Amino acid sequence: MPLVQTSYLRPQKERFSPVAGARIISGLIPSNVVAEEILTDHPARYRAMLVESSNPAHSLADSPRMREALQALDALVVIDVAMTETARPADYVLPAPSQFEKWxxxxxxxxxxxxxxxxxxxxxxxxxxxxxxxxxxxxxxxxxxxxxxxxxxxxxxxxxxxxxxxxxxxxxxxxxxxxxxxxxxxxxxxxxxxxxxxxxxxxxxxxxxxxxxxxxxxxxxxxxxxxxxxxxxxxxxxxxxxxxxxTVDEPGDGLRRIGTSDGKIHLALPNGLGLGYPAEDGVSVLTGAPPNELTSSDARDRFAGTPWHKHVPARVEAV
Structure with missing residues (x-):
């Protein structure tokens, strides 16, 4: 989920992020380098972020490090319809109407x-x-x-x-x-x-x-x-x-690219679970496992920084 975007109307020269040297493609930087761009003493490090309808403290790889990065910012502003894991430590939260109350x-x-x-x-x-x-x-x-x-x-x-x-x-x-x-x-x-x-x-x-x-x-x-x-x-x-x-293009059969012998995925942990929600007593309760507590922001391709979340080594143990 990219967090930095520039206009689709402006021509873009090839650019790179100041700290990690990640290629900026169509105005987007790879989400997996965001923490690197903050947690450094580099003079051009990212010092402020505006996060809109996104929850990087939960949805990006290596959640503990991402939380550390967000807390290290000089200013964090969040625009959202809910008090997410990212909104809670923000300096400013700008609430927006829900999807049912606006175009x-x-x-x-x-x-x-x-x-x-x-x-x-x-x-x-x-x-x-x-x-x-x-x-x-x-x-x-x-x-x-x-x-x-x-x-x-x-x-x-x-x-x-x-x-x-x-x-x-x-x-x-x-x-x-x-x-x-x-x-x-x-x-x-x-x-x-x-x-x-x-x-x-x-x-x-x-x-x-x-x-x-x-x-x-x-x-x-x-x-x-x-x-x-x-x-x-x-x-x-x-x-x-x-x-x-x-219909613009006819996509290929993505299942053919799966490298398993039978062409099937044997283990999957869906993203979106593990969100905290206050119970009646006000204590935050997690439902399901937050998978990005286990992922690494280093697991990304070297061209666009795309996360390798479909190729995370895991050990399964019976409970």
Whole structure:
């Protein structure tokens, strides 16, 4: 689970993390090097983290070392819907509405090669008197407080004229304004967002155009047609309550890569168990085993830092 991400709209030169020298791919660093980037006296070490909807204190390899790293940060800010193992030691916790109280995008990829994308509407109102903010609003306010947003007046005016006019204005601004190019998602949220039924869906507008440009045949097979295929795909995502699905590639049979003689996996310990939850007496109770108490952050491939969690040596003993 990568924890550091940069914009999909900005071109990326080959970069490496400052301490571990891990390759940064598409703006992502390998999660298994996060602790290394913190627990050091290197002058460029990571000193602060913003963790959103993630629980690295539990879900990443070598949980004890990850907890040590999080506690060593100068500042830890967590955006989440629950007081997770990572949120508890945080300096600031910014609570967000649950998935039932806000617009949410969901990917269903368990029916390969058919992959479903669904933009879900809220089904509940936030609790009365609640000051919870959806994540895009939190990010926008942080950028505004930091003075990171340029003047968006022209883009707001273009958005009011329609998405065709906005497209030209946005692309021109992206090419000429470095400050805007640094925060395109927030700019879309604050300009195009208010014209949409779901302001947070504004970032999907650019992605829909990218998908239509790269995979036009797949989009057409899904029943999406039009002279402007990207705009048609975005409109279909907004208006279709059952979601949009299409197939881009035919995946190979992953089971063929299993090296056992019978092609089966003999032992598996699922991730997601071992979370602490307070009982009636307030004492935290674990349900199941937290597997990352046993894994090592060193067990990763040398190219992208992908964890080798499918190849962890283990000894099984009868109890």
């Amino acid at each position: 949410e995008a969901t990917f269903f990829n368990l029916e390969a090669p058919a992959n479903y994308f669904h933009l879900r509407r809220p089904v509940l109102d936030p609790p009365p008197g609640s000051d919870l903010l959806p994540e895009p609003e939190i990010h926008a306010r942080l950028c505004e407080a930091l003075g990171a947003l340029p003047d968006l007046t022209a883009l707001r005016q273009a958005a009011a004229e329609g998405r065709t006019a906005f497209a030209g204005a946005f692309l021109t601004a992206m090419a000429t304004d470095p400050a805007l190019a640094a925060v395109p998602e927030v700019a879309l949220y604050r300009t195009l967002g208010p014209t949409l039924p779901a302001p947070a869906a504004a970032a999907l507008w650019a992605q829909a155009h990218q998908v239509a440009m790269r995979h036009p045949d797949a989009v057409r097979r899904a029943g999406v047609t039009g002279d402007d295929l990207g705009e048609a795909l975005f409109e279909a995502i907004l208006s279709n309550p059952s979601g949009i699905h299409f």
